[in-house]
Structures are given as structure tokens and as C-alpha cells.
Amino acid sequence: MADLLQIQEPGAAQMPGPQWKAFLELGFRPLYLAGCFWAAVSVALWVFAPGLLRGQLAGVVWHAHEMLWGFIATIAVGFLLTAGANWTGINPLTGKALGVLGASWVVARVAYLVPGNTAFGVAVASELLFFTCAAVALGRAIVGARSQRNYGVPVLVLGLGVANALFLWSAWQGDPVRLMQHFNTGLLCMAVIALLVARRVIPFFAMRAVPGLAIPMHTRSGHWQLAAAGLAIGGGLVGWAQASALFLGVAGVIALVQLSAWKPAAVRRVPLLWILYVGYAALAAGLLVAAAQLSGAVLRAAWPAHVIGVAGFSVLIIGMVTRTALGHLGRPLRTDRLMVCCYGLVIAAAALRLLALLPTELAWSALHASAGSWVLAFALYLWRFFPMLIRPRIDAAAAPIPKPAKIKVRQHPTP
Template structure:
């Protein structure tokens, strides 16, 4: 047992990705079972004072997603800035916190205990604070040494601050059942946290990865683009928090134009390996999501009786976030375990399953949030993504195949 624990905490990504991939499977199993209980056949899923439909967003946004973010950022952040890797005493508390938080969350969800879920998020928040502290310390050291600034580092850190605020509002909701706190948490979690982190990492890493594997590729990642992404994400967040949903088509259209430009400039003109293409295909869901948000908002503004339901944001949650998690986590895991950088059968299966699950969820939204399509989206995820999660988990629990440390 001690040897296994030592392996889990031998590198920043191991414990955090382990928590992430287990949540990637177990939280979806819980959520699909809950949907089945609601829309298909009662199977006796526990339900407390808070409807299960209001519990899945907090655990997905503020428990599952950040464990992947921190697993990646605690590796690359010092390298972006030009400092040595973080020590085990610096990254292990965050990994430990997310593992403990995940266990508490599973117990809370199975038992329908929203107070215990609030405690789980608080534990994750403590790990979040530790990681954010070390990242900010590095940024301050960079400034003190007259280096940089590393705008990707500042961008990711700002997004993590928004995310921590969103986690706080989620805890408030779970403790007080304040509906406004729930809405604020989801808005901050989506447009202040999830999207900025993914777009920042994509802006930094996709051109870098492509330049290493595509002949004649010209990397394109201007910083004005990163700044404009922030401008329109914050504008969208402000419109949403202010209740001006019918005007969100303005910011969503701008974000559509920016992400379309990024796709056009990043798309390889020569043959490219699958591990790169899944990153680009997954990123394309951001464009789809922004376009759907713009269409739905404009329809409301113009007075058309058209509703897309929650389809637009789930194009982002499932399509973009799910695809990029598969793509980025696979790449980091292979590279940091001494394995060849190539797509396996399980990885391809998981990636295409995410595409099908996203499509099913969009159809559900277009069809008036039809519950059977919800369940189909979840079943596809469980059956086809779980093999990938199990393979990843085995890697995090094993030593590197090349005998190196980490």
C-alpha cells in the first residue's frame, strides 16, 4: 500500500488525474442512473432536499474538471515561467485534497446528502487554494526577477480565481438553497473558469504540439487573441449575471468569430497524427457551442419562438471539455509514463463516444429537454468511455515503463 501511495504522489498529475478519471466514470454513472430513475423507470435513487438535477453541475464544474486542470498546470506552469518543477510537498496536498473530496462527494451523492457534498467541495477548495498559492508565488517571482510576463500563466491563474469564487457560491447554494447563488456559481464556473482555462491552454499548447509533428507548420498564437477572448468571455459573463440573456448573442458571436479564426489558423495543412487532430476536433466544439448560444440568444432577442434548451452549453461541457480532457490527458499521461505518443483503441473509442454523447445531449435540448436522450447520452459515455478511464487509472498506479522517476 505504501509503495502504491508513493507512486500516486510521485508526480503532480498522477493523483489529480486519478481523481479526475475516476470522477469521469463514476459521476457519469451516478448521473445516468439518476436520469434513468427520473425519466425511464424508478430504481430508488436517493434524493434529499436538493433535486439531483441541481447537484451534477457543482460536482462536474468544481470537482471533476479542476482535478484535470491542476494535474496539467502543476506540471507545466513552472516550465512556462522558467522555474524548477514543484516539489512533492507543494503539489501533494492538492492531489490528496481532490482524492478525499471525491470520496466524500460519491458518498454524498449516493446518500442524497447535500451538506456532505458542501463539505466535499470545501475540501477541494482547500487543495485549490494551495495550488493557486504556489502558482501565484511563481508569477510574483517572475515579476521580481524581471522575467516575462508569462501571459498564459496570468490568464490561467485569473481563471482559477474565478473558479474558486464559483466553488464558493456552490457551497453557499448547498448550505442555504439560495437559487441566485446556484446561477452565479454556474455562470462563473462556465465563462469565468472552464472556458478561459481551456482556451488559454489551447492557445498555448495546440500550436506548440502541431509545430512539433506537422511538417512546415507555422505556429500562430498572438497575445491580442488571448486578450480578446477574455474581453468577450467577461462581457458574456456580465450579460448573463445581469439577466440580459437576449443580448448574449453579441458576445457569443464575437467568440464564435475568434474561435473560428483559431481553428482556421491552427488546422494542419499537412498530414497530422491522431493525437493532434483530436485536440483540434475537440476544440471545434467551442465554436459550435458559441454559435448555438448566439442563435438561441438572438432568437429570444428577435422574439422567435425557438428554444435550444441547454444544448448550447452542453456542446461546450460535453463536446469541447469532454473531448479536450480525453485528448490532453492522454497526451500528458503517455508522455509522462514513458509510453509512445499514439492513440490507442480505447482512446479512439472514448473520443468518438464523447462526440456521440454530445450530439445526443444537443438533440435532447432541441427536443424540449427530452429525458430519453439524456439517458442515451449518459449510457454512451458509460459504456464507451469507461475502458479509457480504467486504462488511465492503471497507468497512474504503476511506475513509468522507461524506469525514470515521476
């Protein structure tokens, strides 16, 4: 068991030094670091130093925006830019172009904290540039490779950007009703991306890690699930709450059926896998909670967003940013104690955050404990992975990554 909790690293003499070229090689490197850094900083600001939030976005609006588009969507874009290279054989963004994408993200995060209309305009423009460039880069790679099964991916990324623009416009206009509608649209666009990615990679990862394990990919049910989620988004946009609730419920039930077929008991001793299973289960539960709320159940408005976002997306994210980073860096696919600690801290943060939504005397203490656990989890991730992500792969000399759209990239062991 001890061997499962160790990660064998090369000796100090074999460790290559930091390189800008390596850092800007694939999208996961700068965007995983940026997203996880902002996960820790934004929650620390929101809970422990709200007085520093002096930008045009009000406190809770800033928090909602930054968690969905500043953190969760950023990690998703980093993953998709990297996975897109494997799906198509074409690296969507690398080098200076990837650096410009990262710079636009940084400008947006800083500008949202600065008072004044000019800073807000700069933030909005920078963020829209981020999502547009990411969608276009993915689209060029996917269409160029004629990867028809992935044609919807850049559309979903662009949908995230459009929902973000509408959210920001509603915030500027001071329209809280439309603001929440656009937030929910962005949340569900992100849910579709998460469902699509998780259904592809979780069975793949599990069968590679557990000898003899055979589990179905659920391609057909996945198509029904994505269709149901898409119809739920459409129902929400036109105001058909009951129809949206029905389709969300269908998507959530399908996710639970898929999860049970993936034989969760077989992965209970593999942290890189069970963390993904836990996140997928929470995402399924979040879709059902959202369906219940739309059906008329008396729930606080914050429940669906926090079950889907904190318990679902964030638990999936901490698993994905470790598993995929190790794979693409040529590292052994094993966790160490610190990584498992990160998993436990994010799960604890999610549980405490949901506890804080209950009308009890523990709510305030639970909120602060959740924030502390959350910040510590992502700080530890950065401490562990930052040195790896700014250096070349261990086998970089044998497997260089070419420039985008000219030469096929080396196929890495993760999808």
C-alpha cells in the same frame, strides 16, 4: 497506418512497479484518474440510478455541479498544476501536499451524496479547500518564477472556486435564478481556461507531430479573445445580457478563425491532434450558441451548457488526458485502437446528448445511449491509463522530479 494505431510499450521486465511517490509526483496523475473516474460514475448515477442521489443537492443541481466542478474543473486543475511546472520550472504541488489536495476532492464527492446538513457542510468546506489550495499553489509557483504571462491562471482557478461557492450558497438558499447565474459564471470561467490552454498547446502539439507544419500561435487574437470572454463574464454578473452575448460571439468567432488557421486538414490522420481540433471547434460553437440564447433566440436553457460542456470541454479533455499523460510519462506519442475508440465514444456521447435535448420521441433513448457511450469511454480510459499513471516514467531513473519550489523540474516534452 497500422503503426499509427499502436503504442510501443517496454517489455514486462522493464515495467516498474506501482509507487506512491510516482503517483503523487505531478498533479495530472491523481487528478486525471479522479476526474475521469468521476465522469463515468456521476453520469451512471444520474441517468441509471438517480434514486441514490440523496444529498442536499437536488438531482439536476447535483448533476450540473458535479459535471462542471467535480469532473471538468478537476481535470483542468490537474493539467494546470502539471503545466505550471513546465511554465515556471517549479512543481506547484507534489507528495503529501498533492495527496491532501486529492483527499479533499474525494471527501467532497462522497459527502455530497450523504443526506444531512453536516455532510453538506463537510463537502462544501472540502471543495473550497481544493480550489483554494490549487490556486495558491499555482500562484506561488508562477509569482515565484515571475512568469508574468501566467499571472492570470491562479486567478481563473480561484474564480472557479468562488463561482462554485456562490452556486452552493444559492442551492442552499433555494434560489434557482441566482444558482443558474453562478453556474454560467463558472462555465465561462472554465471556458476562458480552455481557450487559454488550447490556444497555447494545440499549435505546439501540431507542429511537433506533423513534419514541416507551420501554424501561427495567434497571440494577439488570443489576447482579444480572452478579453472578450472576460467582458462576457462581467456582463453576465451585472445583468447586461446583450453585451455579454456580443462578447461571447466575438470570442467564438475568433476561435473559429484560429482553428481554420491551424490547418485542420494537416492533422486528419493524427488522432492525438484531430480530437483536440474537434473539441476546440465544438467549444467555439458553444460560445456562439450561448450568445444566440442571450440575444433572445428560443433555445432550451440546457443547450449552451451541453454544447460547451459536453461537446466542447469533454472532447478536449479526452484528447488532453491521453496526449499530455503519454508525454509526461515518457511514452511514445501514438494512439492505440482503444484510445481512438475512447475518442469516438465521447464524440458519440456528445452528439447523442444534444439529440436528447430535441423534443422528439428519441430523446429518452438518446439520453441513455449517450450515458452508456460516455461511461464506457471513460472506463476504457481508466483501464488503459491507470497502470501507467501509478508507475514512474519509463525514464524516471534518468530524470527524477524534485520537490516543489526548491529545485527546477525536468522540462518535459509537453508544455
